[in-house]
Amino acid sequence: MLEVLHQLAGGFLHVLAPVNFLALVVGLVVGMLVAVLPGLTLVMGVVLALPFTYGMSITPSIILLTAMYVSGTYGGAITSILFRIPGEPMDVPLLWDGFAMARAGQPAQALGWTLFAAMTGGLITATIMVTLAVPFAKVALTFDSPEYFSIVLFGFTSVVALGGGSMANAFISLFFGMLVSTVGVDEIYGVDRFTFGSSMLRDGIGYLPVMVGAYGLGEVLVRLEQGFVSPPLEGDRSIATRLPRFADAWKLRGTFGRASLVGVLCGIVPGAGATIASFVSYGVEGQYGKRRRELGTGIAEGIVAPQVASTASVGGHMVPLLTLGIPGSGATAVILGAFLLHGVQPGPQIFETQSLLVYAIFASVFLGVLGMGLLGYFAIRPLIKVLYLPEAIVSVFVVLFCLIGAYSEHNNLSDLWMIVVFGVIGYLFERWRFPIAPMVLGCILGPVAETSFLTTMISYRNDWTVFFTRPVSAAVMALTALALLYPFYRRFRRRPHDALEPSRAG
Amino acid sequence: MLSRYRGLVPYLLVLAVALALAWNTFHFQFTPHGDRPGPDVWPRAILALIIVTCLVRILALLRRPFSSDPVMLKDVLETPSGAGAQTTAPKRYPLLLVTGIGLTIAYVALLSTLGFFIGTALYIATLIRTGRYRRWPVIAVVALGGALAFMFVFMRIVYLSLPIGVPPFAQVSLMLMQLMGIR
Numbered sequence: 001m002l003e004v005l006h007q008l009a010g011g012f013l014h015v016l017a018p019v020n021f022l023a024l025v026v027g028l029v030v031g032m033l034v035a036v037l038p039g040l041t042l043v044m045g046v047v048l049a050l051p052f053t054y055g056m057s058i059t060p061s062i063i064l065l066t067a068m069y070v071s072g073t074y075g076g077a078i079t080s081i082l083f084r085i086p087g088e089p090m091d092v093p094l095l096w097d098g099f100a101m102a103r104a105g106q107p108a109q110a111l112g113w114t115l116f117a118a119m120t121g122g123l124i125t126a127t128i129m130v131t132l133a134v135p136f137a138k139v140a141l142t143f144d145s146p147e148y149f150s151i152v153l154f155g156f157t158s159v160v161a162l163g164g165g166s167m168a169n170a171f172i173s174l175f176f177g178m179l180v181s182t183v184g185v186d187e188i189y190g191v192d193r194f195t196f197g198s199s200m201l202r203d204g205i206g207y208l209p210v211m212v213g214a215y216g217l218g219e220v221l222v223r224l225e226q227g228f229v230s231p232p233l234e235g236d237r238s239i240a241t242r243l244p245r246f247a248d249a250w251k252l253r254g255t256f257g258r259a260s261l262v263g264v265l266c267g268i269v270p271g272a273g274a275t276i277a278s279f280v281s282y283g284v285e286g287q288y289g290k291r292r293r294e295l296g297t298g299i300a301e302g303i304v305a306p307q308v309a310s311t312a313s314v315g316g317h318m319v320p321l322l323t324l325g326i327p328g329s330g331a332t333a334v335i336l337g338a339f340l341l342h343g344v345q346p347g348p349q350i351f352e353t354q355s356l357l358v359y360a361i362f363a364s365v366f367l368g369v370l371g372m373g374l375l376g377y378f379a380i381r382p383l384i385k386v387l388y389l390p391e392a393i394v395s396v397f398v399v400l401f402c403l404i405g406a407y408s409e410h411n412n413l414s415d416l417w418m419i420v421v422f423g424v425i426g427y428l429f430e431r432w433r434f435p436i437a438p439m440v441l442g443c444i445l446g447p448v449a450e451t452s453f454l455t456t457m458i459s460y461r462n463d464w465t466v467f468f469t470r471p472v473s474a475a476v477m478a479l480t481a482l483a484l485l486y487p488f489y490r491r492f493r494r495r496p497h498d499a500l501e502p503s504r505a506g
Numbered sequence: 507m508l509s510r511y512r513g514l515v516p517y518l519l520v521l522a523v524a525l526a527l528a529w530n531t532f533h534f535q536f537t538p539h540g541d542r543p544g545p546d547v548w549p550r551a552i553l554a555l556i557i558v559t560c561l562v563r564i565l566a567l568l569r570r571p572f573s574s575d576p577v578m579l580k581d582v583l584e585t586p587s588g589a590g591a592q593t594t595a596p597k598r599y600p601l602l603l604v605t606g607i608g609l610t611i612a613y614v615a616l617l618s619t620l621g622f623f624i625g626t627a628l629y630i631a632t633l634i635r636t637g638r639y640r641r642w643p644v645i646a647v648v649a650l651g652g653a654l655a656f657m658f659v660f661m662r663i664v665y666l667s668l669p670i671g672v673p674p675f676a677q678v679s680l681m682l683m684q685l686m687g688i689r
Contacts, residue, residue, distance in 0.1 A: 168563040175556045186545035191536040225603040226596045228637045392637025396630050408666050416614045432516040450548045
């Protein structure tokens, strides 16, 4: 433990270096701006920031994206509470009690509870992340290809199973992403797969055009088809923030505890992002909270439960990303992309080879939470101003960032065509109710799945039972089966309004 | 009658593409290495899963044609009382969509001819206008200012080589580059 604290102290010093600190501040501001704007999701924002990291070294790149991720879980709460406009899907539960409290004449208190909850959730998750990561990595060092394949398979399954909506559509989206990752020259045999004689396709389709096109351009096309209709802002509300007294917060310790647990667990399970954490936490409060009958009338518990959980999910997501190289959400998929673009493969070895980077990321989450608090408290007024920008103008710049970002990776115009193609595919996915997140994860993790599957088949002489005879692999396969069966159980028990589609949120 | 089965369209489309690609996997040119799995195994497995999933979904829709659309989060209008959810159907403007896609395709196609500055300024102006924003002075300022800002940031600061176009459009790009001190 002392060794961890020592390394963490080094990480703090590293983050305070000027370039890294600047990346942290920029990430916090941009993340909050992105979350405030209803047309721009947190994942889209992280995707659009990715090209700007090409020229940076890896540490500020990851700090920038992680800071965006952290502050993005809070920014959308402001507009939910003040204007009844959820900046992100994860902020929808805040409409029930946060907006109700604001409408009852206590907007400053509602904002104060949200900020306090986000900071508490963030600090708890950062502590758990630091505590869990090293033991996780030590266990992961013993993993071989069957374990990796089963873990990736579990990730795929849970993304689909927990994503809500139609499971068939989510599976098709996932398989489509995996198929896209097979386009190009095969690494083992050097064989062209699905290239149709095109030199553009021989190079393969990177996950960046898929992500940027589907999330960025696709979303803009969806909103353009709706005529860029922004929801009207409800009058002039007070936008001061009044933090709760410690004694009042202490009374809600049970809510804080439950919500933190839900958030971290939802973060660790691949696929259950901040949105699921937020909804589940609100539901848990509705079942076990002391004032559960008053939920929805504007009480603090209804604000604290979803906000703590959504921010707490961030640290949970970072654990499998750093220790196994497996992203559990759209935003962590982009952060994984940033690692890979800089030639670093996250996994158990990273704690040996890049320990300073890892602990700098941990430290940046702690500092990011504190910075988010300061920003949320003092800079709320200018942040809200972005809501008044015409959506048509914001959207055009989103598209341009998508296109130039993709172009800048290889200085190649053919990447722009990929963006356009995947933008249209992203639009069709939205239109036909196919979730995008499984496609993106399939595209990123498809090669990992293929390589670990083929390596297992070669190493174990085509004996597929090895996935079920090795203890860790068998246990993960059992979890995969559970994840597959869970939606059927849920369908059996669910109420009509439970069928939601939160997988876009990350 | 046809509208009842409109939900089948995406699955039939995906099924057709998957079948065509599955057929394509039988034409991969490679020499097998003993009993090692070939490069066709993985894509074929994925395609098989796609085909099975589509068939399952198509059969389900044929049995219950009205149960096709899952409810999406953004479609749900939440009420403060949590009393339930209603789905709202936003008004759609297909012409705007087609124009937006067309403009984006034209922008990418003409970028190497017009150069980054002219192409981007035109694209910004036309796409904002397509998005039903009508204040022309603002559009002009945003288009010219935005294109210049992008050019400055990406060429001067990020050192990205953006297309300068062909003559006579290249003259404009070169002049601006000279003014910005970009070599």
